[in-house]
Amino acid sequence: MSGKKSFGRFFSENAVVIIFLLITVACIKPSGLSLTYIGQEMLTRLGRDSFLVLALLLPIYAGMGLNFGMTLGAMSGQIGLILAMNWNLRGVDGLIFAVLAGTPISVLMGYICGVVLNKAKGREMVTGYILAFFINGVYQFIVLYMMGVAVPIKNPAILLSRGYGIRNTLNLEGVRQSLDNLGMIHLGPFALPMATYAVIAVLCVFIVWFKRTKLGQDMRAVGYDMAVAEAAGVPVNRTRVLAIIISTVLACFGQIIFLQNMGNFATYNAHDQTSFFAIAAILVGGASVKRATIPNVFIGVVLLHVLFIVSPLAGQNLFGSAMIGEYFRQFIGYGVIALSLVLYAWRNRKEIERRREGFRGGTAGAAAAPAEGVGK
Amino acid sequence: MRKFKTMVQDFGWPRIIIFFFLVALFIAAPFVRVRIDASIGDVFNRFGQNAIFVLAMVPMIQAGCGLNFGLSIGVIAGLLGSTLSIQFGLHGIAGFLGAVAFSAPFAILFGWLYGKLLNKVKGEEMTISMYVGFAGVMLMSIFWLILPFTSPNMVWGYAGKGLRTTITVEGYWLRVLNDFLAIRIGPNFVFPTGELLFVALCAFLMWLFMRTKTGTAMTAVGSNPDYARASGISVDKMRTVSVVLSTFLGAVGICVFEQSFGFIQLYGAPLNMPFAAVAAILIGGASVNKASMLNVVVGAFLFQGLLTMTPSVINSALQTDVSEVIRIVVSNGIILYALTRKTKVAK
Numbered sequence: 046m047s048g049k050k051s052f053g054r055f056f057s058e059n060a061v062v063i064i065f066l067l068i069t070v071a072c073i074k075p076s077g078l079s080l081t082y083i084g085q086e087m088l089t090r091l092g093r094d095s096f097l098v099l100a101l102l103l104p105i106y107a108g109m110g111l112n113f114g115m116t117l118g119a120m121s122g123q124i125g126l127i128l129a130m131n132w133n134l135r136g137v138d139g140l141i142f143a144v145l146a147g148t149p150i151s152v153l154m155g156y157i158c159g160v161v162l163n164k165a166k167g168r169e170m171v172t173g174y175i176l177a178f179f180i181n182g183v184y185q186f187i188v189l190y191m192m193g194v195a196v197p198i199k200n201p202a203i204l205l206s207r208g209y210g211i212r213n214t215l216n217l218e219g220v221r222q223s224l225d226n227l228g229m230i231h232l233g234p235f236a237l238p239m240a241t242y243a244v245i246a247v248l249c250v251f252i253v254w255f256k257r258t259k260l261g262q263d264m265r266a267v268g269y270d271m272a273v274a275e276a277a278g279v280p281v282n283r284t285r286v287l288a289i290i291i292s293t294v295l296a297c298f299g300q301i302i303f304l305q306n307m308g309n310f311a312t313y314n315a316h317d318q319t320s321f322f323a324i325a326a327i328l329v330g331g332a333s334v335k336r337a338t339i340p341n342v343f344i345g346v347v348l349l350h351v352l353f354i355v356s357p358l359a360g361q362n363l364f365g366s367a368m369i370g371e372y373f374r375q376f377i378g379y380g381v382i383a384l385s386l387v388l389y390a391w392r393n394r395k396e397i398e399r400r401r402e403g404f405r406g407g408t409a410g411a412a413a414a415p416a417e418g419v420g421k
Numbered sequence: 422m423r424k425f426k427t428m429v430q431d432f433g434w435p436r437i438i439i440f441f442f443l444v445a446l447f448i449a450a451p452f453v454r455v456r457i458d459a460s461i462g463d464v465f466n467r468f469g470q471n472a473i474f475v476l477a478m479v480p481m482i483q484a485g486c487g488l489n490f491g492l493s494i495g496v497i498a499g500l501l502g503s504t505l506s507i508q509f510g511l512h513g514i515a516g517f518l519g520a521v522a523f524s525a526p527f528a529i530l531f532g533w534l535y536g537k538l539l540n541k542v543k544g545e546e547m548t549i550s551m552y553v554g555f556a557g558v559m560l561m562s563i564f565w566l567i568l569p570f571t572s573p574n575m576v577w578g579y580a581g582k583g584l585r586t587t588i589t590v591e592g593y594w595l596r597v598l599n600d601f602l603a604i605r606i607g608p609n610f611v612f613p614t615g616e617l618l619f620v621a622l623c624a625f626l627m628w629l630f631m632r633t634k635t636g637t638a639m640t641a642v643g644s645n646p647d648y649a650r651a652s653g654i655s656v657d658k659m660r661t662v663s664v665v666l667s668t669f670l671g672a673v674g675i676c677v678f679e680q681s682f683g684f685i686q687l688y689g690a691p692l693n694m695p696f697a698a699v700a701a702i703l704i705g706g707a708s709v710n711k712a713s714m715l716n717v718v719v720g721a722f723l724f725q726g727l728l729t730m731t732p733s734v735i736n737s738a739l740q741t742d743v744s745e746v747i748r749i750v751v752s753n754g755i756i757l758y759a760l761t762r763k764t765k766v767a768k
Contacts, residue, residue, distance in 0.1 A: 164761035171490070171547040172760045175753050178696075182749030190743055366583075369563050372688075376559035383552035390542035390549065 057392075061385045062331040062344065068377065069352045075362045076355035081234050083354055090350040091343070092225060092241035093306040097299030098323045098342045099248050100292050105337045106256070107288035108268030111324045113173035114158040114289065118296025119316040120184045121151035125297070126220070126304060127188065127211055127312070131200045135219035137227065140305055143220075147297045154180065155293030159286030166271075170334075177320065185313055211312050221308040241302060248295070249339050264288050268335070299323075325349055325378045328385040335389070352377060435758050436706055439723055439751070446730040453737040459609040460730060466599065467725040469616035470681045473623055474698035475705070475721040477670035482702070482712040483631065484663035485643035486539055488756075491550035492695035494535050495671020497561045498528035503676055503685050504584065507593055508572045514601075516594035517680055524672040531557075532668030536661035554695060562688045588685040599681050616681060623673065628714050630666075639663050643710060674698075700724060700752035703759040727751060 056063065073083070097115070104112040125147025129139040158176060165172035192198050193209030203211055227240035255261045263284045266274040275281050300319060304310045327337055330345020353374055360370020450457050474492065481489045502524020511519040535553065539546050566583045570576055575588045589595075601615025630636045641649040642659040650656055675694075679685050702712055705720020732744040 161757065161761055167544075168547060168760060171551065172757065174548070174551065175756045175760060179750060179753035179757055182746050182753060185749065186743070186746045189746070190741065364567070366566060369566055372559050372562040372566075376556055376563065379552050379555035379559055383549060383556050386545060386549045386552065387538065387542055390545040394541065394543060 057388075059331055060388060061328060061381060062348070064384075065329050065348050065352070065377075065381065069348055069355070072352060072355045072359040076358040077362060078355060078358060083351060085235055086354050087347055087351055088235055088237060089225075089306070091346055092238045092245070093303050094322065094326065094346050094350070095245045095342060096248060096302050097296060097319065098326045098346055099245070099252065099339070100295035100299050101323055101327050102252055102337055102339070102342070103255075103264065103288045103292050103295075105332065105335065106261070106268050107264040107285055108271070108335065109162060109285060109288060110170045110173075110334045111320075111327070112289065112292050112296075113170055113320050113324070114162070114176050115292060115296035115323060116177035116316050116320045117154040117158055117180050118151045118293035119300035119319040120180065121147045121154055121293070122297040122300035123147075123304070123310065123312070123315060124150055124184075124188070126217065126301060126310070127192070127203065127215065129220065130203050130215060130217065131198050133200060133219065136223045137220075139220040140224055140301060143301050144298060147301065148294060151294045151297035152290055155290030156286060158293060159289035162289060163282050163285055174320075181316070184316075188312060213312055214309055215312050216309045217304060218308070220305050222306055224302060224305055241306075244302065252339065260284070260287065296323075321378060321382075322349070325381050329381055333385060333389045349378075433706060435755055436704060436719075436723070439704060439727065439755075443723060443726045443730060446727075446734045449738065450730070450734050453734060455733045455737055456609055458607060460733060462610045462612065463729045464722070464726045465617065466611070466613050466681060467729055468722050469599070469613050469620050470678045471674075471697065471701065471725055472620045472717065472721040473670055473674035473677050474694065475701045475717045475724075476620075476623055476627055477667045477674055478698055478702040478707070479627060479631075479712045479714075479717060480639065480663040480666040480670075482707060482710060483643045484639045484660050485646060485710060486660055486663060487547045487550075487709055488699045488702075489550060489664075489667050489671075490547055490695050490699065491535060491554035491557070492667070492671045492698055493554040493691040494531050494557050495528055495668035496675045496691040496694055497557055498531050498668065499524045499672030499675035500561075500685060500687060500691070501527050502672060503590070503679055504570060504575060504588070504687075507575060507588065507590070507685075508570055510572070510593075512593055514594070514597050516590075517597050517676060520594070520676045520679075521673055524676065525669065528669040528672040529665055532665035533661060535668060536664030539664055540657045540660055551695075555692060558689065558691050565687050584687055586686070586688055586690075588687070590679055590683060590685060594680050595683050597680055598677060613681070616677065619677065623670070624714050624717060627670075635659070635662065696756070697724070697752065700755050703755050708759060708762065724752070 073080075097119075100115055100118065101112055104110065122143065125143035125145070128146045129143040132142070134142045157180075158173065161176055162169045162172060187196070189210045191209075192211050193204050198204055198209075198211075203215060205212055222238075224244070225238035225241050228238070228243070230237045230239050256265070263274070263279045264287075266277065266279050267281050267284050271281050274284075296319070300316070303319075304315065326345040326349045327341055328345065329349045330341035330343070332338070332341040332345070356374040356377070357367045357370035360373055361367040364370075447457065447460070450460055477492055477495060478489055481487065499520070502522070503520040505523040506516050506520035509519065535550075538553065539550065542549050568584070569582075570584055574592075575584050577583050577585055598615040598619050599611075599613040602618075603614050604612040606612070631640065638649065638654045639659045639662065641652070641654060642656050646656050649659070675691075701720040701724035702716055703720065704723050705712075705716035705718070707713070707716040707720065728748060731747050732742075735744045735747065736742055
């Protein structure tokens with residue numbers, strides 16, 4: 046009995062990971078891809094995406110849910126890269142410049158995002174999502190109309206032929222994979238971008254260290270219960286803003302790492318899917334709105350991307366149409382986010398109901414709702 | 422003076438600003454050689470196209486389910502209905518009504534499931550509905566490829582299967598509502614009487630419904646669920662009814678949209694439709710938990726007016742295409758404003 050129960054519990058707590066693992070494994074065979082190829086792709090994508098996904102952790106600790114506003118950081122990073130391209134900076138220098146230029150912008154963006162989210166407590170996620178749309182409009186205005194007019198752009202190669210505005214696709218030739226190639230190690234059939242991994246490792250260490258600082262502890266307290274934290278003298282609003290600022294700055298760095306690996310970017314769309322992929326990844330890795338760990342990030346990135354690698358080909362081979370695989374993978378991405386949000390909200394409600402039953406003394410409540418599975 | 426102030430506050434600054442912006446656009450239009458009669462005609466037409474989507478927001482807001490970011494679920498049902506109508510070769514007004522009729526069972530089924538789901542996640546409806554909508558659109562995209570439609574007007578010519586991305590309704594039921602009793606003044610102005618009458622009918626039915634026993638119960642659930650439960654109303658049932666209604670209106674809305682627009686757009690097209698409707702009802706003065714018919718009409722009119730006038734006027738004036746950016750900033754700015762406002766205590 047108890048064994049059955051604990052299995053059920055294990056399943057319900059890890060439902061998303063388990064379902065996802067099953068789908069992914071089922072897709073590997075029909076895709077016809079070799080394990081070596083999948084492994085190499087996975088290693089590349091681990092370097093490309095992990096940093097972005099790690100940026101989501103702090104707001105979750107602070108109880109602000111999944112930071113859909115990370116897109117703001119991504120846009121800041123892109124502005125940094127555009128400026129680096131403008132001055133024709135190459136290699137790691139270019140990346141460092143992009144980071145230096147992007148950081149102040151992302152701090153400002155993070156501050157705005159934090160203040161807005163503080164005004165929308167309880168619906169941070171949907172607000173962050175819409176805020177990203179809103180700032181996207183501002184970003185397009187600046188990049189498409191102001192660059193070359195108010196912001197001097199010297200490099201004609203990145204400018205639209207009409208004299209202002211940045212080209213739709215930006216070639217990052219100068220900085221392409223400059224971080225990845227810095228310490229590339231070839232191990233058997235695999236190439237490992239060690240420098241990128243090192244940066245990611247440093248971030249992980251930072252996060253572990255940060256959780257132990259005063260500010261990190263404050264964040265956990267705010268995330269646990271805002272009212273209690275306030276009573277204990279934690280400046281709640283300030284802490285929440287700081288969590289978002291750090292997350293936005295990290296997203297800025299993350300986007301720069303992501304784009305240097307890709308090698309070129311769609312100036313006006315590259316950030317559209319950033320939060321979608323990152324959030325799908327962390328949820329696939331078993332995180333919830335309230336709880337996330339560093340392992341969740343890596344499990345998620347690996348699982349999500351293996352599925353992304355295999356699904357178009359699996360669709361092609363199973364149904365004779367690559368489009369089916371493509372739609373399937375998008376469905377899975379959105380579906381996973383929906384599913385884990387549903388599971389989380391549902392569990393939360395069960396918890397509230399259980400507590401309410403406790404208030405009623407278990408007499409009135411027993412008739413209203415079947416208590417099975419709700420009790421301990 | 423104080424009265425004026427409260428009036429302004431009730432109406433809300435964003436609405437006033439947008440209203441005056443729109444008025445300014447209309448005044449400026451003749452100076453940049455934009456035909457004002459054609460523009461007004463366009464505004465009416467687009468109002469009719471989109472008003473039902475905006476109307477679809479009302480039941481869920483009233484029942485306390487928040488803004489229906491998952492309206493695309495209803496749109497999908499409507500798309501199924503309209504493709505079926507074309508598949509069976511229905512023409513004219515029968516084609517349009519057929520599309521609505523075919524979509525009804527899907528809308529009710531989808532809405533019922535969607536409502537059941539939202540009942541399990543009270544308090545988190547908005548984010549979840551958004552992703553349920555996205556996932557639904559993507560799942561449906563797979564079905565558009567594999568459903569056994571055969572009408573040569575709809576499937577890809579070379580493969581003979583799988584629906585096209587855009588399907589024309591020309592020759593079936595193009596503009597059947599628009600042209601019904603349409604008033605033509607001069608070469609450029611057409612008043613789409615039938616379409617607006619249909620919108621008015623839907624709005625009236627909704628208004629009536631909100632005053633029936635079920636409608637009142639729904640509002641009660643939205644205003645105070647505990648009180649509603651205490652007076653013997655099944656909260657979950659009312660919420661489900663509201664979601665089904667909203668989904669059905671989404672389906673009707675897309676049928677109205679298609680007959681006026683001329684095309685059925687499949688695959689990714691419904692992804693962003695809910696956002697326009699959400700923005701419109703919020704511009705109209707609704708909040709996250711309160712909406713009226715007036716909000717729908719004012720909102721749809723202001724928002725569509727803005728969408729029609731900004732491109733033509735601003736683009737002619739500045740010789741750029743900056744209007745798309747204005748649209749993004751304004752519509753999302755409004756949603757943001759509504760989400761960040763402290764919920765006012767009901768008067």
